[in-house]
Amino acid sequence: MATTTIERDAGPAGAGLLGQLRGDAARRALVDPGLAGGLRAWLEDGVVELCRAAPGSLPVRVTARSVRRLAGGAGGGSPTSGNRPIGALARAALVRALFRQLVTTGRLGDPMHEGLDALGVEPEQADLVARIAGLRSEQRAALAEEVAAHAAVLRRHWSLVPDQWLPRCADRLTIPLGGGRVVLSGVVDLLIGRPCADRASVCLVLVRAGPARPEDRAELLFAALLETLRSGAPPFRAALHYSGTGETLIVDVTEQELARAVQRTVDALGCDPAVEPTAGVLDQ
């Protein structure tokens, strides 16, 4: 049975939350080396069905947003970020950058300044940085105030992750299926733990600047599924931290949860509006 925890008070400097994520290493599940292959085979069957039913729709990319939409969320938004409010996009990007800085350096200065500084060295964020620069001064001040509030929550709950835990931030996962006709993709804000040999040893973390939604659990387990397919072993735990409230949804990843994540992904494949058709060959 999966354990779900809503962590509210992480204690000083986030030590409690990091400890909660790490858990008791001796109690982590043994890895079934056939699990990842079985999940992949199930997904491949789903892709074969899609190829039969709608060959013209390929290639497609399935993201957390696809799964979120199918899970009943109105917050899935459009396939592209073009019509999302600039404030929400900017807040999300800045908060993620600040989270990355905090867990890897343990330090945060002026949130708006350092967040923009971080986005400035990521070419894919150039449009967003330009849009933020184009905000009216009162809009920009409001954004800065909001980002500062999120940064205060991050500081309260997170701290420098010990380097022995091998923290990896903003890790992109890309799983091709059907020879690349379907690509599952996502980005994990933080991965900790060594690649496992026999016992699950990785914990993944997503950070959400927006409000909690019922479909968040599906999104979190989609990320866990991607990591399982990539590394061949499931993470032992997955967490979603809400930087607006400080709450953290923590889920123990089980085979049953992963099986449900596969089913949701297969369902998303069969649901045209939920997946994201691409103009041509997907980037490799």
Added chain:
Amino acid sequence: MNAITLPRSVALTDALLSGVGAPLGPGDLQQIEEGIERRLRALGAAAGGQPTTGHRGPGGRPGPSGRPARRLCLDGYLVRTGRRPGESSAATGAATGSAGARFAWSAANARRSIGLAAVRACLDDPEATPSVGVDRALRAAQRPAAAPPGSLGRWLATLGPGALAVTRAEAVRWSTALHGALDWARLGPSTQVGGADRSWASRDRAGVVIRGRAEVRAPVAPGPGDPGGLAALVVLSGWPGPGARCELAVNALAQALGAQRADQVPSRIAGWWPQSGRSLILDVDRALLEAAAQAVLGAAATLLGVAGSEVPLPDGS
């Protein structure tokens, strides 16, 4: 269900170090090189003796002695995608040093240099983690003597705390992936992490340069039925799509033709895509290098503006 070997580093190391099928024979490389030169001469003639737009010399004229002032630099990525060098991403432009690509440092294209240094630090000091290795690499890069204008070190020195944190985090993620990808204890002491890119330049007026790189080069000791050789590991982004074999083969061709000594010619090349956890291992034999040469010539013909029907046929056909 398909069982896999865990951790994956064991399986990748096994594949990298296992026996090579049919190694290059004596004279193979020279014959391949001569074939490429011959066909490039024909291509250059068909293209009017000059590279296409973006690669001409000043005023559109060829450079001194009829050689192009600017060369057409190709690598596996450009050959696979069919893009012109200037259309490549900043990261690829940096890798190729291609003309036309306006290079600017970013967290993404700085991570490889820093990350390779970090992995070397981890191998030198088994107590060091990739984070520690990255910190050492950042300190070394920012020493004034090591930071000429335009260099990584000079760029790093301009960064504020937020930008530096992102750059560091990118390098830590990249180096952690590479450090965890292989069972380093099984690789020999002369294993090289990083090192200079290898390139080969044609002597004709088409002015084609083929470039290749490897993140790891590991000598493979001879064994029963295995002549041994050199295994090269290349870290790639995304996932291995239909063009992955071509991209790796072109990389192997550049490394083979650009080798200064026979023991620098790879006998096996492994592509590894950490985003997807996939790998592709190829033996570097004559057939692979000839296929790579054909792909390079096709890309060069396109970029030099020679129509498909004018592309010289491969030798012997």
